Amino acid sequence: MSHEGIRIAPKDPEGPTSKAEHTLPRISVTPQKVRVLITEGKGMEIDWVDGHRSAWSFAWLRDACPCATCVEERKAEGRKIDQPKPKPTAVLPMYTPPAKPASAHSVGRYAIQFNWQDGHSGGIYSWDYLRRVCQCRECIFAAEETTGAPN
Numbered sequence: 153m154s155h156e157g158i159r160i161a162p163k164d165p166e167g168p169t170s171k172a173e174h175t176l177p178r179i180s181v182t183p184q185k186v187r188v189l190i191t192e193g194k195g196m197e198i199d200w201v202d203g204h205r206s207a208w209s210f211a212w213l214r215d216a217c218p219c220a221t222c223v224e225e226r227k228a229e230g231r232k233i234d235q236p237k238p239k240p241t242a243v244l245p246m247y248t249p250p251a252k253p254a255s256a257h258s259v260g261r262y263a264i265q266f267n268w269q270d271g272h273s274g275g276i277y278s279w280d281y282l283r284r285v286c287q288c289r290e291c292i293f294a295a296e297e298t299t300g301a302p303n
């Protein structure tokens with residue numbers, strides 16, 4: 153007797169990235185104003201043309217680095233895009249300062265790149281990517297909603 157036919161539908165197959173399938177309207181992925189608060193060490197804020205506002209901490213952005221290396225690393229560790237790296241299990245508690253970029257610059261008209269203080273700089277954060285990983289309550293809530301049945 154086999155047990156085939158039992159199918160457990162994964163509740164959340166892709167996590168926040170599952171909504172990344174549909175195309176966003178242009179006004180939703182065009183920033184009107186980008187503030188990179190390096191001196192304050194706070195993070196980045198974007199006002200979008202459609203009136204939406206997003207904000208991310210630098211630590212969050214560093215963990216969500218979209219470069220191939222980091223994507224592979226997250227995949228290997230089974231981490232979602234917004235899951236921070238597990239703290240290394242060091243015997244001695246070490247203070248690691250929160251990630252902060254030394255500088256940031258725009259890449260063409262479609263993305264921003266950070267030169268992180270840890271020397272990493274491969275990630276190109278496209279506006280499209282950033283809008284999809286918006287961390288405001290509204291978007292987080294919407295992301296949770298879309299993983300369930302419509303409505």
Ligand SMILES: [Zn+2]
Pocket residue numbers: 217218219220221222223272274275
């Ligand atoms: Zn990276």
Ligand SMILES: [Zn+2]
Pocket residue numbers: 204205206286287288289290291292
């Ligand atoms: Zn949002």
